[in-house]
Amino acid sequence: MSTLPDDLRLLHRLIANCTLCPLHKSRTMAVPGHGDPEARVMFVGEAPGFHEDRQGLPFVGAAGHLLDELLQSIGLDRSEVFITNVIKCRPPGNRDPLPAEIEACAPYLDKQVELINPEIIVTLGRFSMARFLGPSASITRIHGQPRLADERIVLPLLHPAAALRQERFRAQLQEGFLVLKRLLSGELPPELRKEPPPGPPPQQLSLF
Ligand code: SF4
Secondary structure, eight states, rough: OOOOOOOOOOOHHHHHHHOSSSSHOOOOOOOOEEOOOOOOOEEEESOHEEEEEEEEOSSSSSSHEEEEEEEHHTTTTTTGGEEEEESSSSSSSOOOHHHHHHHHHHHHHHHHHHHOOSSEEESHHHHHHHHHHOOTTOOOOOHHEEHHHEEEEEEEEHHHHHOOOOOOHHHHHHHHHHHHHHTTTTTOOOOOOOOOOOOOOOOOOOOO
């Protein structure tokens, strides 16, 4: 994993000291994100939980262990990807993030995407999916189906915490990670393939 470049380190320092929404009052630590600043894949979850809030790192609780397992199942380590959340501070009692909190925190995620510039964004859970694919996107309909959003591949997946609650979601998540593996190996579904730029018309062979 590369060390953080100055611009990303500065951004994470801003997040660590941010007071833009009321969540700063109840947090222990903000959780800007962690991983390879040159990663091809960025995972975006929902919000820090209890353990993340204590350690200042994303996905370090039970859902994080499952995420590690899923990464390993496709030959990846978390040091090779970048992991963050839609909002960077823990909502009290792990409640859902409020629209105003998501809006206040949005510029930080936007800037992370700009600086890291991943090929693929994997959204984990509905709040992250809505952030990239719009509020009408339905995880039950499009789970594991990559989309293009702002010229970037977005792969919507369930949040690993859902798979901890219901075993049947674990298999779905595993399938979603296999889709990620195929995307990383360059296998794109037809709807995501860009047409080759129009070239000159083929020259006719003239023998006379
Ligand atoms: S959740 Fe985001 S906007 Fe709110 S205090 Fe934390 S870093 Fe700032």
